[in-house]
Amino acid sequence: MTVLAVEGLRKSFGGVLAVDGVSFAVEPGEMLALIGPNGAGKTTCFNMVGGQLRPDAGSVRLAGRDIGGVSPRRICRLGVGRTFQVTATFASMTARENVQVAAVAHRRGTWRPWRSAADLERPAAEALLDQVGLAAQAERAAGVLAYGDLKRLELAMALAAEPRLLLMDEPTAGMAAGERVALMRLVRGIATGRGLAVLFTEHDMDVVFGVSDRIAVLARGALIASGAPEAIRADPQVRAIYLGDGRTGGERPASGGRDC
Amino acid sequence: MLTRRGLFGTAAAGLAAPAIVRAEGNGPIRIGEVNSYTAAPAFTVPYRNGWQVAVDEINASGGVAGRKIEVLSRDDAGQPQTATQLAGELLNDAKVDLLAGGFLSNVGLAMSDFAARSNKLYVAGEPLTDALVWERGNPTCFRLRPSTYMQVAMMLPAAATLKATRWATVAPNYEYGQSAVKWFKTLLKARRPEVEFVADQLPALGKIDAGATVQALAGAKPDGIFNVLFGPDLTNFVRQGNTRGLFEGRDVVSVLTGEPEYLLPLGDETPEGWLVTGYPVGQVPAARVFEAAYQDRFKQAPRMGSVVGYTLLHSIAAGIARAGSTDTGKLITAFEGLPFDSPFGPAIYRAVDHQGTFGTFVGRTALKGSEGTMTDWQYVDGKDAQPSDAEVRALRR
Amino acid sequence: MGFLLVHALTGLAGASSLFLVASGLTVIFGVTRIVNFAHGSLTMLGAYVGWTVLTRLPRDPAWFALGVAGTAAALAALGALLEMGLLRRLYRSPELFQLLATFGVVLIVQDAALATWGPDDLTISRPPWLRAYVRIADERFPVYDLVLIAIGPAVLACLWLLFNRTRWGRLVRAATWDREMVGALGVDQRVLFTSVFALGAGLAGLAGALGLPAGSANLGIDLSVITEAFVVVVIGGLGSITGAYLASLLIGLLQAFGVVLIPKATLVLVFVVMAAVLVLRPNGLLGRGGAPTALAGTATPVRPPTRGMLLGWGLLLLAALAAPLVAGPYALSILTEAAVAVLFAASLHFVMGPGGMASFGHAAWFGIGAYAAGLSAQGLGVPMPGALLLAPLAAGVAAVLFGAFVVRLSGVYLAMLTLAFAQIVWAAAFQWVSVTGGDNGILGIWPPAWASGPAVVYLLALTLCAGGAAVLQRVLYSPFGYALRASRDSPLRAEAIGLDTRRIRLAAFAVAGAAAGLAGGVFTFVKGSVFPGFVSIPHSMDALVMVLLGGVQTMAGPVVGALAYTGLYDGLLRATAYWRLVLGAAIVLLVLAFPEGIAGAVQRRLRRA
Secondary structure, three states: OOOEEEEEEEEEEOOEEEEEEEEEEEOOOOEEEEEOOOOOOHHHHHHHHHOOOOOOEEEEEEOOEEOOOOOHHHHHHOOEEEEOOOOOOOOOOEHHHHHHHHHHHHOOOOOOOOOOOOOOOHHHHHHHHHHOOOHHHOOOEHHHOOHHHHHHHHHHHHHHOOOOEEEEEOOOOOOOHHHHHHHHHHHHHHHHHHOOEEEEEOOOHHHHHHHOOEEEEEEOOEEEEEEOHHHHHHOHHHHHHHHOOOOOOOOOOOOOOOOO | OOOOOOOOOOOHHHHHOOOOOOOOOOOOEEEEEEEOOOOOHHHHHHHHHHHHHHHHHHHHOOOEOOEOEEEEEEEOOOOHHHHHHHHHHHHHOOOOOEEEEOOOHHHHHHHHHHHHHHOOOEEEOOOOOHHHOOOOOOOOEEEOOOOHHHHHHHHHHHHHOOOOOEEEEEOOOOHHHHHHHHHHHHHHHHHOOOOEEEEEEOOOOOOOOHHHHHHHHHHOOOOEEEEOOOHHHHHHHHHHHHHHOOOOOOEEEEEEEEOHHHHHHHHHHOOOOOEEEEOOOOOOHHHHHHHHHHHHHHOOOOOHHHHHHHHHHHHHHHHHHHHOOOOHHHHHHHHOOOEEOOOOOOEEEOOOOOEEOOOEEEEEEEEEOOEEEEEEEEEEOHHHOOOOHHHHHHHOO | OHHHHHHHHHHHHHHHHHHHHHHHHHHHHHHHOOOOOOHHHHHHHHHHHHHHHHOOOOOOHHHHHHHHHHHHHHHHHHHHHHHHHOHHHHOOOOOOHHHHHHHHHHHHHHHHHHHHHOOOOEOOOOOHHHHOEEEEOOEEEEHHHHHHHHHHHHHHHHHHHHHHHOHHHHHHHHHHHOHHHHHHOOOOHHHHHHHHHHHHHHHHHHHHHHOHHHOOEOOOHHHHHHHHHHHHHHHHOOOOHHHHHHHHHHHHHHHHHHHHHOHHHHHOHHHHHHHHHHHHOOOOOOOOOOOOOOOOOOOOOOOOOOHHHHHHHHHHHHHHHHHHHHOOHHHHHHHHHHHHHHHHHHHHHHHHOOOOOOOOOOHHHHHHHHHHHHHHHHHOOOOHHHHHHHHHHHHHHHHHHHHHHHOOOOHHHHHHHHHHHHHHHHHHHHHOHHHHOHHHOEEOOOOOHHHOOHHHHHHHHHHHHHHHHHHHHHHHOOHHHHHHHHHHHOHHHHHHOOOOHHHHHHHHHHHHHHHHHHHHHHHHHHHOEEOHHHHOHHHHHHHHHHHHHHOOOOOOHHHHHHHHHHHHHHHHHHHOOOHHHHHHHHHHHHHHHOOOOHHHHHHHHHHHO
């Protein structure tokens, strides 16, 4: 069954149409990359799926259920995990505690003011940290972790909720080139292993073409192409945007494309 | 009356305090005194000077019953809970024989309650609230100064002769202000049923918006104004009132305004002809000796607070001398009906409600050079400004 | 009509006076982020210095203006000294810590002013031109009030030009948004901050001196102006000078008409207005959303207590339990009050540290608990255990009702909304005489015979208060406690993992309110009485000082802070007439020596060792 189905999504800000009738779908175990130049509407799309923005028109269906305009908290409850462009973690806790909090929240165990939290979901948290390669950092405060490690921590926190859909906004921004590929290979493996659907935006074309099953290309708020990596690579319209006359923003598809 | 303070006491200081060993009957008689020295210094600093003069006089003349007097004084920071905390320290650690002091009404009430519970005598100096000797009167509590009721009642014979029939009132927004207004209305209505009250202003204590208050009073077109403001609020009120002409052609009755601590800051703006209670410094023949001694020592004329502090200590000494003991029961018996002297003349502590008959002066404000003063004053004895004993007994339950 | 006009003009004059104080406060906050509690003290010093200067000058308008300007300059110089000598050393401390330092300054200035100028209210004699009036609509209106009405907008215009048309102003505005960038431009940021603080202090001096013709220099000015100045700054939007002017107009006019329409509302009017504004506009009238206003402590890692620490707490508790064996009744009474202080501080710390919601009105819950206990015991004859149960219940319920509005805000706005609610509760306690007894309070609420000895009272208070504090501690290490800290550290992430941050913050608010209410209930039976002072701003400040002194970011902080502050306070109150001076100096020294609180410093040393 299709995990996420977006139909005719539309959003404008003060008369400027940011997203105009975008449709796409993500299947279980599939990784869909949403790419496009700056200002193409990627993050706006993302935030409508994640609940941070309410769509003006169109539908967002999660496993058949309309979640357009539902709060981020409810969306999380419905099985959507996400990472942010700028990492958001709990700086006053260790890496392990960060994941524990997420896991406890997922198991509806938050409203227990009397039980000690120290051992709640601890094995699960440790397993997740191990999975993302942070086992050695488990007892360090999130506030002192390196940026790349914070990205991994966010991934572990998102996975703690056992989502069916994972939203990753610029998951490798700010990371060294080698790290990027490693992180996304890890995600690839988890997606395949768990049947997790992954929707992500990314500037690094090596990453995009290396791990995604399908790619959707946005330009000026509209979807201009969608398909398997090979097809996208060959698409003349996409080539025009990325390699063409530069009217559309001058982003290079080369590896190490800049982050913003 | 709003000051910063903490609520609580220390562990270490109390634990470390050495036990006080004292031979009963030989050492000095200890009086534990608590007052709002930092919260209301304009009144309490002269007050402290006053009781210091009295203590020196008493000890120079051989003390009381052969024992010297010692006053242990504490600052309550304007907080009743701090006052009782310190009263506890004075009783339990410093082993004082009785308690005295108080400026704010709520401090006085808390001290009275605490003293009653500890079965110690408490002699209140300044707190004006009627409740101290009436609704919440305790057998162990005596009060020196005329209460709010008495202050108003003392002015009433003169106030009732004023022509004004449309009255407006202005008072600080707390119990003292509200009670004073209540008594003025009740007592004046009783004598002059035709008067009406057309406006009540209740500015927050210490935060008067004087221009607006004056304007609001003027807007009600009264021909008489009853004022309870004092201190900085009064200064602001008078300045705005003078400029805006509020007091012109109107009768003004004003509580406590004749007391030097509140009259002096008015300076050359002192309105003339207000009917006030107060203390005409330098004009009272009976007070000459005290005033000279005070002037000699502190290089300034005494204030009302000075007289209260001075008289409070002398009245306590008189009471202990009469009791011949510091036993609380004997002290109470001695204080009931106790005659004592004050710079204003002789007075007693009434047996019926433990209220002192130490009176005050009622007169008119006047400008002498660039300073405010009182004229046409007369001393009103506290015994003449009381409800009937039956009424008082009913109020004391 | 004429009546309305004169009232409006009176309101405008009041607005100008308010604005003069508030403008300096908002300038200082906007740039340095210092919540300058000493701003009222600077205004008071302005009045006293102004009196000293003006009484020695000829009394014509030119000399008057010169004297006022000189006073402002003197206060600016004093402000510069204060910034360089004290506040500059605290910019790296957690937010709000500077507030503690300025609180120390308030205490010092109080005693210094009393010692320098004496206890009497000091007035300048008004020459005829200061007494002059004009006739407006048949009413006499003071010329000086017209001057004040003009001075407000004039100062506003000068400040606007200063900040928008000078290089200095542009640098200052840049520094407001990005301190590092200004540093990178090669500008000495310290000089910039010092000059801003001096400007703010100068404005305070101006306000103090200009207030003299209408009143006096007296020792109550500091507290009487500071709260309303904060209200104006917050209503206007922190750091917004134009906003401060608009807010001054709003408050000034409302006051002027308020005293006519509802004279009894003088105690609460401004706070009701502030609460209404904040509920509708969480960043004030002209405040910019997203401006850095967070007061939450930096997210220092919090570790569960080690075995050694638990052992330490256990030993402390044992010692406390054994105290009645050695301590006399007075020592026990102060230990009792210390126990209450610990729970009061711990409850504030609960919302302020882990919850990230600094409260300037925490005494509200303490007071509601105290009144609930007192009224139920005395009015309804509820026995003590029942009254002690009602205290946290009532406070908790009230905290939920108020908290629903509070938790939507953040930073200083949140803190000031709690203050507004506390003032509303205070005014009710103060003015509803038939129920609360007004400022005379409720007396004679003593424990029953079985619990009346000092030792029993102490053990009871210790059990309830230490127990309450332990419960709060336990909750902090529960899943709920972690979720609370998560909501503080990153609301975005917290919501994204499915946490309802607002509900969590509200629940924390209720728990803290209930705990403070319990402290208040216990205190009622300890003192046998309840007074409106329990709900007052100074009492809220006590809690704030205790928490900050101990350290916001350590769980031991409130305990250490409560014991240190109450110990200092009680010891000094008995030891010296100048206790405020010494206490203030002690706070300033502690702040300089332990810029992260006493417990914070100790913990850091231990961890390093």
